[in-house]
Amino acid sequence: MRPAIALGRRAVAALIAHPQSMYWIDSHCHLDAAEFDADRQAVRDSARSAGVGLCVLPAVEAANFDTVRLLAHTHGDVYALGIHPLYTPRAQAQDLQTLDQQLRLHRSDKRLVAVGETGLDGWVPGLDMATQQRFYTAQLQLARLHRLPVILHVRRSADLLLKGLRQTPVQGGIAHAFNGSLQQARQFIDLGFKLGFGGALTYERALQLRRLATELPLDALVLETDSPDIPPHWLYVTAAQREAGAAQGRNTPDQMPRIAQMLADLRGVSLEEVQWVTTRNVRQALGMGDDWLQVCRANAQN
Numbered sequence: 001m002r003p004a005i006a007l008g009r010r011a012v013a014a015l016i017a018h019p020q021s022m023y024w025i026d027s028h029c030h031l032d033a034a035e036f037d038a039d040r041q042a043v044r045d046s047a048r049s050a051g052v053g054l055c056v057l058p059a060v061e062a063a064n065f066d067t068v069r070l071l072a073h074t075h076g077d078v079y080a081l082g083i084h085p086l087y088t089p090r091a092q093a094q095d096l097q098t099l100d101q102q103l104r105l106h107r108s109d110k111r112l113v114a115v116g117e118t119g120l121d122g123w124v125p126g127l128d129m130a131t132q133q134r135f136y137t138a139q140l141q142l143a144r145l146h147r148l149p150v151i152l153h154v155r156r157s158a159d160l161l162l163k164g165l166r167q168t169p170v171q172g173g174i175a176h177a178f179n180g181s182l183q184q185a186r187q188f189i190d191l192g193f194k195l196g197f198g199g200a201l202t203y204e205r206a207l208q209l210r211r212l213a214t215e216l217p218l219d220a221l222v223l224e225t226d227s228p229d230i231p232p233h234w235l236y237v238t239a240a241q242r243e244a245g246a247a248q249g250r251n252t253p254d255q256m257p258r259i260a261q262m263l264a265d266l267r268g269v270s271l272e273e274v275q276w277v278t279t280r281n282v283r284q285a286l287g288m289g290d291d292w293l294q295v296c297r298a299n300a301q302n
C-alpha cells in the first residue's frame, strides 16, 4: 500500500485553477557548458515551453562562477558556486578563497542557493583522492559558514561522502545523479539530503537505479537532467554510431517532463503527483520558499 500524498490547500487550488499546467524545476543543469554555446537561448526557451520554470545551475570551477551567476540572472534561474571533483586537478588553494569571497559578496542574491557542485569521484581514473577530499571538506566548511545547502557529485564515493558529512555536518542539499545503494540513500536522507534522478532512469537495464527510484519515498527524490550529460535513452548515441561519426547525444532541460513521466510510470503514480512533490522537494532541499513556486510558474510559458 502506498499512502496517498497530501497536497497543501494552495497546491490543490493551483491545480484546479491550472489543470493542464505543469511547472518543473531541473535541479541540475550545466547550461554554461560549451555544448550550448551555439544555441543556449534556444535551449532555455525550449525548456520554458516544456514547462521548466527553473533550472539549478551548478558551477564547476572558480573560472565559471561569474558565468553561472550571469546565466541564472539572465534566464531567471538559480545557481550554486563550487569546485567539482573532476576539476580539482587544476584547482588552486586560492580558488577556495575566491569561493568564500563570492559566497560572502553575493549572500543577499536570492538566486544563489547552494555550494556546489562539490563531492568525490571514485570512478574516473587518475584523480587524486586526497586532493578531492581536501576540496570537498573545505567546501563543506564553507557551506556551514555561509549557511547554505550543498549539491553533491556522487560516483563510487557514497561512503566517503557520508563520512565527510558526519565530520562536517551541513544543513542538507542534493546528492545529484544518485547511484549508491538503498542503505546509502537512507543515510543521505537522514542527513537532510534529497536524491537526484534523471536520464539514467530511462535505461531498461538500470535495474538497481530503477528499484531505488521506486522504493525510496517520493519525498526524498528530486528530478534533474544533468544537461548536457547523461542523455536519456531516446537521445543516446551508441558506441557503434559514434564510430561511424555521430556525436554523443546532448541532453537538454526540455527533457524534464519525459524523464518525470518515466518516474511516474515506475512508481505507478500520476505525473501531477511527481511534479508537485519533486518540485517541493527541490525547494526544501535548497531552502527556497513558497514564493519560488510563483517564480517558477511565471517563468514556464507552457
Ligand SMILES: [Zn+2]
Pocket: 028, 030, 058, 117, 226
Ligand atoms: Zn553536474
